Structure formats: structure tokens, C-alpha cells
Amino acid sequence: MKRKIRIKDIAQMAGVSVGTVDRILHNRGNVSESARIAVETVLKKVDYKPNIHISGLSLKRKYKVVITTPNIMKGEYWESIHAGISYALEEFENIRVQCLVYTYNQYDIYSCREIFDRVAETDADAVIIGATFKEESVRLSKQLEEKEIPYIFVDSPLENSSPLAFFTSDHYVCGYLVAKLITSIIPSGSDIGMLQAVRIGDQSANTSILRKQGFNDYLQEKNIGNNVQRISFTAMEPEKFDHQLTDFFQRQQNIGGVVVLNSRGGIVADYFAKNGIHDIKLVCLDLTAPNVRGLKEGYIDFLIGQEPEHQGFLAMKTLIEYLIYRKPVKVENFTQLDILTKETIGYYNQFNFMS
Amino acid sequence: MKRKIRIKDIAQMAGVSVGTVDRILHNRGNVSESARIAVETVLKKVDYKPNIHISGLSLKRKYKVVITTPNIMKGEYWESIHAGISYALEEFENIRVQCLVYTYNQYDIYSCREIFDRVAETDADAVIIGATFKEESVRLSKQLEEKEIPYIFVDSPLENSSPLAFFTSDHYVCGYLVAKLITSIIPSGSDIGMLQAVRIGDQSANTSILRKQGFNDYLQEKNIGNNVQRISFTAMEPEKFDHQLTDFFQRQQNIGGVVVLNSRGGIVADYFAKNGIHDIKLVCLDLTAPNVRGLKEGYIDFLIGQEPEHQGFLAMKTLIEYLIYRKPVKVENFTQLDILTKETIGYYNQFNFMS
DNA sequence: CTGTTAGCGCATTCAC
DNA sequence: GTGAATGCGCTAACAG
DSSP states (O other): OOOOOOHHHHHHHHTSOHHHHHHHHTTOOOOOHHHHHHHHHHHHHSOOOOOHHHHHHHOOOOEEEEEEEEOOOTTSHHHHHHHHHHHHHHHTTTSOEEEEEEEEOTTOHHHHHHHHHHHHHSOOSEEEEEOOSHHHHHHHHHHHHHTTOOEEEEESOOTTOOOSEEEEOOHHHHHHHHHHHHHHHSOTTOEEEEEEEEOSSOOTHHHHHHHHHHHHHHHHHTTOOOOEEEEEEETTOGGGHHHHHHHHHHHOOOEEEEEESSGGGHHHHHHHHHTTOOSSEEEEESOOHHHHHHHHTTSOSEEEEOOHHHHHHHHHHHHHHHHHHOOOOOSEEEOOOEEEOTTTGGGOOTTTTTO | OOOOOOHHHHHHHHTSOHHHHHHHHTTOOOOOHHHHHHHHHHHHHSOOOOOHHHHHHHOOOOEEEEEEEEOOOTTSHHHHHHHHHHHHHHHTTTSOEEEEEEEEOTTOHHHHHHHHHHHHHSOOSEEEEEOOSHHHHHHHHHHHHHTTOOEEEEESOOTTOOOSEEEEOOHHHHHHHHHHHHHHHSOTTOEEEEEEEEOSSOOTHHHHHHHHHHHHHHHHHTTOOOOEEEEEEETTOGGGHHHHHHHHHHHOOOEEEEEESSGGGHHHHHHHHHTTOOSSEEEEESOOHHHHHHHHTTSOSEEEEOOHHHHHHHHHHHHHHHHHHOOOOOSEEEOOOEEEOTTTGGGOOTTTTTO
């Protein structure tokens, strides 16, 4: 167990002072070519890992990070992402980072445009983006690039952009998995109902589209015989849903299972609960409060978690480490797909990476 | 965002010096009654959380922790527990903790006795125990209690002992879950093969017994029709296994799935691979190297992870925080039961709580 | 350009 | 019994 390398050690080995080493480590300039070479030679030899908690102790610089996501609803997906961000800030309590949170209505493209415009104007040191509207997000990313402000995506990546990193689950595999799970637990001849959100003018469906692709590809690949029946659902008018479902199940008498490729599965579980339906299998996404309830009560058979807290946590942690000492960043980061059942949900700790 | 409370703040509020506050916080004595009351009054008002990373910076005291578990085999369960412990030590690099690792042969009760005797003699500040032999472990725990050395169990709890804490998965629920999974994917009339380790003189089976109980209880509760057929397997003579399995499947023609309630499932997967068996479902435990391979290659349908790394990590983290500032400890700690499939294993990060 | 040094929050030691 | 002073690894300001 060898002693940790400190800045002082490096300075000694390179024959310079700690001040010089610090300047080189932080690219602060005012260093002669010869000193730089001496220190960099040493740095290549030894494995220096700065202790970020202690740096923060003496770090005067404040960082401003803007976080922009859809509105935060209690017990919903985006709240978890923000919770993860908060945890990261707690872990790095010594670092002075000021967070500005800008949320928009994910069902209103105008709200998104307005907010993104404001985000583009800030003088933040970095931005964390929860992107749902595609065009708008690409535009924001371009604006940030021009100002050389690093940005990180959570929840989903975005084509045609060059983020510092993104943290997301693999939505395609997620859909693929849902197909595998539901078909493994329903009778082979039965039909599968798929809840389909009907939305207007938004692209947040992007993730849903990927999931649907994965879902369909599984059925095709494995030559699965179950037919898929769409259940349309107008997200903006939840009060209609009861009627829509009743209608659906009256028309479709051969449904063996239902899948929901967005996080709203809980309403199906609630419907099952209200109507005493126990023989239709249900596979849903995300640990929203209603979904967890549905799982615990036995109406949902498998619930897939995408670790939103972890996404937020890692996004902020990555950002801090990058800002402070340019720690190299891995761009593509996929979080786990957690398969949860009634039995395991009680032991599931969304912050198991923390405590 | 209010400023964090520091010792200096407390001192000021109580009208004493930081030295006095520190003495009270650490129960070092040499404090007048009046000072103690003043400080404790303040402490009740404010939420003081010491920054452990910074404490370590100036902490002179060294801690000695003894870790005793079964031998560490590459890619096996106990290696993961030790890996988790190492990660915790890395996270608390500032704390000077010296680890002594004592491993014993989990198939040899005499080896365990000998090692435990040596553990009981040390002057460690704390002990982490991976208990397999019951009697011996109870005896060790008593000896440690006499010497007032705190100890923590990993992998499984132990009756008749008073550990500082234990970190384990819920083995009963684990078995219950295995039953649920296997019966949900095999034909209703088919039989289930259960691999049964034949061992001599060891109680490590304790965890297996709990799992088997959970397994059986599920079948009974749900009134499941599948019959269970035992496959006996002599752990000490793996070369015989091929023959034993061939024999088994020749006698049993109605096997729809196989379950393995210990971590050795990989050998069944290997057997399936060698003999091109694709139509028998397989549910196994633990992310050993062979099991992960079996899962990826499609021979294992569900693999249950018990987060051994996390157990080790939390055990050491808990210990450090307890030793340094008597952080209150939660005694019963159950880790997650992760359900993994071929699709999700690629995203599974055993150290997601770290990076 | 470079070396020296004050201070960050904390535990500990040393005078008083 | 107590407060003041020291040092941990690091950053940043300052004096050369």
C-alpha cells in the first residue's frame, strides 16, 4: 500500500515549486517551456489523482451550471433526475456550484423555445439538458457550442450535436426487453395491447419511437405470434382514459398482456385495480409513484427502471470533475435497465450508488 | 442554499473555542459541565455534519480492520465482496485504515476454526465477517463482543449474535423470486430440475436452505403444478458432473426448466452449451464469470444478482463512518436483488454506486 | 516566469 | 479545562 502522490511530491521530482505544478495542472499559463516539460515528464511516470474534496476546500472559483428539463412533477421521471443532481452536489459540497434550473412544458413547444432561448443567453460554465423537442434542442446545442459552453444530455442523446457527454438508457434495448418479458409470460396465442400516447407537435416521442422499434424487432426476430393492438390515449385528457380502456377491452377479447412504452403505465394498473382485472399481464417503464404502487399491488408484472437518479448524478459529477480538473470524459454513457418485480421492489434503492 | 455549519460556527454560537467543541464531539473528556451543556444545546439546534474527507486530512489515528471470509476465487462471489471493500477504501483514501485479510477454506471446518481463532486474538478496531460455518461464527462473535470489538457480517446475517450491522440479500425472497421466474417461463405441466450441492460438514448451505424455503413456499402459495426433481452434484468432484447431468436428463424427460440456488449455475449452462440444449429454461444466482457467460450466450434466461460488491462497500463504509464519528448505524441492511437477462447484462455496472 | 505563503475545515497538540 | 497554534493537500494571491 504505497503512499498517495501529492502535488508536493511532483514538484520535488520535477525540481520546481508546487505553484508551478499547480499552474501546469490547471493550464493557467505563465510557465516556461522547460518547467512544463519537466513536470509533464513526471506526470507521465506517476499516477497523480487530485483529491477533489480537498481542492474544493481552497477553491475560490464558483461555477454556474444551468439545468433545463421538462417540468418537474412529483414522483415522476424528471424529479428523479433532479434528485440525482442534488445528490451529486451534496457529495461535492465543497465545490461552489450555483445551479439555475429552467424547466419548460414538455407538451408545449413554445414554452420550450422560450426557455431554451433564455438558456442560450446565460453565461453558464456548463449546461445540463433534458431534451425532448428535437429541433429546439439541436438549435440550443449549436448556440452553446458557439459560446464554447460544454453541455451534457440526460434521458436521451441527440443526433447532430457534440455534447461533452450524455447519460441515458438504451431505449431501443428497453423496448426489446419489454417485448421479451411480456411474450414470455402471456399465452402464445393471445394479443398484446400497447398503450399509445397521442400527442400533438412534440418529439419527445423520440424515445418512445426507439422503444417501439426495439419492441417490434424482437417480435419479428423471434417470430412471435402474438398480435399487437394499439390502445390510444390522449395524454392531455386523462379523464377520458377510463372510457377509452373500457372500450378497448370490450372490442378486444383476446388480450393476454399490455405494455406501456412510456412512463404512464400506472393508469392501466389503476384501471385494472378498479375493475378487478387480474388475468392480464402488464409490463411498464419507470419507477413513478403510480407504477410502483401498481407493481406492489400485483397489477404490474414487470417494471423496468432506467436509473434516472443515476443519470442526473453522473451528469453533475462528470461536469464538476471536468470543470475543475478537466478529467477526461466518456461521451456515451448508458445506465442500467433494472427489471423489477413485486418481490424485488422493496429492496430497490434508487440511491444505492450513494449511501 | 444556506452555508454549511462548521465547527467554528458551533464554537462561536456556544461561546467556546473550537477545541472544546471538538472534545465534546469526540467524547474526549476534559470538558466542564457548563461548556458541554452550551455546546450540546447548539448541536441540537443546528444540523452539523462533519465532512469526513476533510477530517481524514488531519486525522492522525490509524484504524486496523480485520476481514475474514472464505477463500477468494477469481470471478467468484467473495472476490466481489472484497472488491467492494477496496472501493470503499479508495473513496475514503484520506482515512488511514490498515486491512488484514484472513481467508479460510469454506469446505473445511478446521480451516475455519483455525482462522477464526487467530481473528479473535487480534487487536483490531473492527472486524468484517463472511460467515459460513454457523457454530464457529457464533463463537467468534461472542469472543469479539467480550473484547468490545465491533463486527459486521456480509453475505448473510447470523442468529444469536449482535453485530454492528449486516449486509446481505434476502435469501428467502431470492428463492421465492427464482420460483416465480422459472414457473412463469416454462410450460405448466413440465418438471423443474433443481441443482443440489452435496457437501459434507458445512453449514454454508444456510443461505441455500433459506432460498429453498422461499422457492418451495412460492410453489405452494401459488399452487403451482410443476414438480421439482433434485439433481445432486458433488461440489468437490466437478469432473463427475457431466456424467451426473447426462444421467439426470436421461431419466427425466419432462424437464422444462432448471434452477440453481447457489452460485454454481454456470456449470449447467456449460453443459447445455456443450450438448446443444436450447429448450430448457435456466435461472441462476450470482454474477460469477461462468454465469455471466451463460447468460450472454443465451443458456441462462434469468440471472439474479445479489450485489456482493455493494455489500462489501457498505460494510467498510459503515465501519469507517462509525469508527470516526460514531455515525449511527442501521443494523439490518438488505441489498437489491437484480434480475438480469441477456439484454440487460451489458449495461449492468457492479460499481454503479461508485463512478 | 517562479517560489513562497495564507487559508480552506478539521483534529490534535501545546501552552496557558 | 481551555484557547491558540499547527498541519493535512490544495488553490490562489503575492512578492520577487
